[in-house]
Every structure is written in structure tokens, then in C-alpha cells.
Amino acid sequence: MKKEAATPPLPSRNLPSFTSFYDIQQLLVEKILTCREVVEYYLSNIREQSHLGAFLEVYEEEALAQASIIDQKLAGGTAGRLAGMIIGLKDVLCHKDHPVQGGSQILNSFQSQFTATAVQRLLDEDVIIIGRQNCDEFAMGSSTENSSFFPTRNAVNPDHVPGGSSGGSAVAVQARMCTASLGSDTGGSIRQPAAFCGLVGLKPTYSRISRYGLIAYASSFDVIGTLTHTVEDSALLTEIMAGPDEYDSTASQLPVPAYSQQMTETPTSAKIAYLQNTLDHPGLHPDVKEKTEESLELLRQSGHMVEPVDFPLLEYVLPTYYILTMAEASSNLSRFDGVRYGYRSAESNTMEAMYKKTRTEAFGEEVQRRIMLGTFVLSASYYDAYYTKAQKVRRLLQNATRDLLDEYDFIVLPTTPTPAFKLGERATPIEMYLADLFTVQASIAGVSAISVPVGNSQAGLPIGLQIIGGAFKEGSLLAFADYFMRKNQAN
Numbered sequence: 001m002k003k004e005a006a007t008p009p010l011p012s013r014n015l016p017s018f019t020s021f022y023d024i025q026q027l028l029v030e031k032i033l034t035c036r037e038v039v040e041y042y043l044s045n046i047r048e049q050s051h052l053g054a055f056l057e058v059y060e061e062e063a064l065a066q067a068s069i070i071d072q073k074l075a076g077g078t079a080g081r082l083a084g085m086i087i088g089l090k091d092v093l094c095h096k097d098h099p100v101q102g103g104s105q106i107l108n109s110f111q112s113q114f115t116a117t118a119v120q121r122l123l124d125e126d127v128i129i130i131g132r133q134n135c136d137e138f139a140m141g142s143s144t145e146n147s148s149f150f151p152t153r154n155a156v157n158p159d160h161v162p163g164g165s166s167g168g169s170a171v172a173v174q175a176r177m178c179t180a181s182l183g184s185d186t187g188g189s190i191r192q193p194a195a196f197c198g199l200v201g202l203k204p205t206y207s208r209i210s211r212y213g214l215i216a217y218a219s220s221f222d223v224i225g226t227l228t229h230t231v232e233d234s235a236l237l238t239e240i241m242a243g244p245d246e247y248d249s250t251a252s253q254l255p256v257p258a259y260s261q262q263m264t265e266t267p268t269s270a271k272i273a274y275l276q277n278t279l280d281h282p283g284l285h286p287d288v289k290e291k292t293e294e295s296l297e298l299l300r301q302s303g304h305m306v307e308p309v310d311f312p313l314l315e316y317v318l319p320t321y322y323i324l325t326m327a328e329a330s331s332n333l334s335r336f337d338g339v340r341y342g343y344r345s346a347e348s349n350t351m352e353a354m355y356k357k358t359r360t361e362a363f364g365e366e367v368q369r370r371i372m373l374g375t376f377v378l379s380a381s382y383y384d385a386y387y388t389k390a391q392k393v394r395r396l397l398q399n400a401t402r403d404l405l406d407e408y409d410f411i412v413l414p415t416t417p418t419p420a421f422k423l424g425e426r427a428t429p430i431e432m433y434l435a436d437l438f439t440v441q442a443s444i445a446g447v448s449a450i451s452v453p454v455g456n457s458q459a460g461l462p463i464g465l466q467i468i469g470g471a472f473k474e475g476s477l478l479a480f481a482d483y484f485m486r487k488n489q490a491n
């Protein structure tokens with residue numbers, strides 16, 4: 001075994017820069033490249049760009065050892081469908097015998113006892129996990145500045161945030177540190193960082209992918225999804241992860257179509273709605289508006305029916321989302337009490353003091369804010385005024401969104417009101433919450449949605465376009481997103 005032979009850095013061999021798993025797979029099949037070399041390429045990028053703060057931990061030895069095993073499998077013709085796919089996991093996904101902290105100090109020194117179903121299904125197809133990625137604490141945030149470790153920086157311009165909460169996962173793909181990342185999206189945490197980093201970010205339909213092994217933020221919203229350079233890669237990963245799971249009774253029983261096989265079905269005439277009030281919104285950045293309008297025009301010129309529709313309920317999406325997710329979070333996070341997991345305050349001599357001190361010392365400010373507000377809206381005297389009311393508004397928003405999706409194939413809108421903002425720029429919670437204005441609707445409705453890159457702002461920062469599809473319509477959504485990206489690139 002000549003393992004010591006140094007691999008020349010891949011770019012000098014004139015190979016593609018690994019933006020697509022299909023390209024990597026081709027090179028592996030043709031024996032131009034080994035899986036080990038792919039891992040080495042990513043590891044060297046991780047080392048060179050550690051200032052971006054994408055990873056909390058890199059499994060260097062393990063990934064290399066796994067790569068050698070997969071190279072043998074490739075040689076023997078026994079490799080799985082994802083041989084050569086190197087991924088990172090947002091720090092909210094359990095991976096047995098590896099630490100998982102939800103970006104929080106309260107899970108200090110905690111190791112996963114089991115592997116998330118979605119992750120296991122990828123491992124069964126020979127994916128390699130290269131590390132765990134930085135995120136906002138318990139996925140609460142829109143910039144990754146709420147990580148209890150360090151902020152993550154956007155590779156396009158490190159003065160700017162990558163979005164959040166899956167910011168580390170986005171930057172890892174953006175800066176070629178892995179082929180794809182798994183993130184979670186409760187109100188935009190995959191789509192918004194995808195938009196800020198120039199990537200494809202898919203939030204599948206709620207319940208399409210088992211949540212077993214995903215650290216819960218707001219259980220009726222949380223979805224696992226992908227951050228990739230291409231739509232094809234997202235389709236393949238999603239198809240493998242999705243489907244019923246005996247460990248999550250809320251996971252849908254619906255069969256999973258082979259999304260990756262449907263990518264070539266070019267839609268000839270889709271019915272597309274766009275929300276006029278998102279384009280007229282005072283908070284919308286002119287460059288984002290321009291790119292969205294150009295995209296709509298391109299679709300119109302390509303023979304699709306593109307119509308403006310009214311969505312007067314837009315002003316209710318953020319309050320509804322934040323009341324409900326904080327309520328659910330306050331309940332979900334009650335398990336972190338210093339007894340069962342991770343961190344425990346050293347300075348307490350009664351049980352109650354231990355709970356209090358542990359949670360005060362180890363939860364960050366935003367998490368504490370949400371636990372307190374969530375507890376408040378669930379308290380006996382305010383339950384009906386806030387929680388019940390928000391549930392009713394959620395139903396209205398769901399119905400209105402689903403009615404639109406009965407009439408139209410897709411709803412198109414900007415992913416975010418602005419391109420990536422600067423670190424430290426959004427100083428108050430409300431300013432930060434406004435970053436989610438356009439992403440929470442699909443989360444409230446539980447339907448599928450994707451963000452695809454549509455070019456850059458004048459300052460050179462990526463801009464995303466969001467396409468919302470129906471519930472369990474990932475197949476047509478992915479095919480359409482892929483078609484649109486190709487059209488847009490050709491344009």
C-alpha cells in the first residue's frame with residue numbers, strides 16, 4: 001500500500017472544482033480519481049479556510065480511512081450510490097459516537113447515542129462524513145452569529161454573514177470543503193443561507209424526511225434538508241433520506257419517487273404565481289427586486305404563465321411563526337436541565353438552583369429570550385390570547401398558501417429581502433427576524449420550497465430566488481428548479 005504517496009492538489013490536475021457529485025462520480029468510475037483524493041482535496045480546503053469558521057470539528061482520520069474502504073469497494077464493484085459524496089452535518093444532527101451540541105455550551109461533551117435516520121440512510125449508500133458544522137444555537141438565528149462557539153463568515157466576503165442558522169453548512173459547500181451539507185430548516189435556515197452563499201437549498205415538505213436524530217427546535221416545523229451546488233445532488237440525497245421510519249411516527253408513509261430520475265422532465269408550460277406584495281415590500285433591496293423581476297420575465301418569455309397574486313396575509317407570517325416556534329422551543333428545550341445531558345453548573349447545592357444556574361450559564365441570550373417568550377405565550381392566562389390565536393392564524397396561512405398551490409404549480413418570490421448583511425449589523429432581534437420574512441410562509445404551510453442562485457448584487461453578493469411547490473411535490477419542484485437554473489445560466 002503506497003498510502004504515503006503525496007497527492008498533488010487537484011486543481012493543478014485541471015479537474016473540475018467539484019461542484020457536482022455527478023462529476024466526481026464520473027471521475028471515480030473512469031479511475032481518474034480516487035475517493036481518498038477527493039477527501040484530501042476537501043481537507044486541504046478546510047485547512048486553508050479555517051478563518052471562515054464553517055466547521056466545529058473535522059473528522060480527518062476517520063474520513064480518510066473511510067475513503068480507503070470505499071476505494072476498495074469501488075474497485076470491487078460493491079460501492080453504494082453515494083460513493084465519492086463527501087458531506088458535512090449541521091451540529092443538530094446525531095451521528096453515533098460523535099459529539100453533537102446544537103451550537104450550544106449546554107451540550108458540552110455530549111456524544112450522540114445513535115445516528116439520525118436521514119444520516120444513516122446516506123451512510124448506508126457510502127457517503128463520507130467529513131465533520132460537523134457551525135450553526136446558530138439550537139438553530140435559532142439568521143446569521144450564525146448566535147453560535148456559542150464563533151460566527152461563520154461568508155466566503156464571498158468574510159465581512160458578511162453566511163445567513164443562518166445553517167451557516168457553517170452553507171459556507172462548507174460554498175468554499176468547496178465538502179460536496180454537500182445537511183442542514184435543518186424550521187423557518188428558512190437552509191434556504192436563507194443558500195441564498196446568501198449562492199447555493200441550492202431545499203426544504204422538503206414537513207414530514208417527508210424522518211426527524212429521528214434531529215435536535216428539536218420547533219417540532220411542527222423542523223425539516224432536514226440539503227445545501228448543494230446543484231439541484232441534481234439535492235434530488236439524489238433527498239430521495240435517499242426520505243420515506244417512512246419506524247423511529248418517527250410523524251414521518252409520512254407516502255412512497256418516495258425517484259426524484260433524481262425526474263430531473264430531465266422539462267416543464268413546457270407551468271402556472272406560476274408571484275406575490276406582488278413581496279416585490280412592493282419597503283424592506284426589499286433593489287438588487288433583489290431586480291433579480292426577481294428578471295427571473296419572472298425569463299420564465300414568461302420561456303412560455304410559462306406568470307401571474308401576480310395577492311397575499312394580504314403576508315404581514316402575519318412573522319408574528320405567527322415566532323409565537324408558535326418559541327412556544328414549541330420552550331417545551332423542547334426543557335430537557336436541557338443539567339441532569340440528563342452535557343453541561344451542569346458546578347456551583348449549586350439545591351436541585352432547583354442547579355436547574356437555574358445550568359440553564360442561565362449555558363444557554364445563550366437568544367435561546368433564553370425564546371424560552372421565556374415561549375413560556376409566556378403558553379402560560380395559563382395568555383395561552384388563548386397568543387398561542388391559540390397563532391394556531392388559528394397558522395391555519396388561515398396554510399389554507400391560503402395551499403389554495404394558491406391548488407391553482408398554480410409554483411409560487412415564486414425572493415428568498416430573502418436583502419443580500420447577506422455584515423456581521424454585527426443586525427443588532428436587535430426584530431431586525432434579525434426580518435431576514436426570515438419570505439421564508440417562513442412555506443414553513444408555516446409545511447410545503448416544499450427551494451432557493452436557487454440567480455446571480456449577484458452590485459456589491460457582488462449572491463442573491464437567491466425561492467420557488468415554493470406543493471406538499472410532497474419535491475419531484476416537480478426539483479425538476480423545475482433545475483430547468484430554471486439552466487435557463488438562467490444560459491441567459
Ligand code: GLN
Nearest residue numbers: 139140141186187188189
Ligand atoms: N431564522 C429563523 C429562526 O430564527 C429560522 C431558523 C430555522 O429555520 N432553524 O427561527
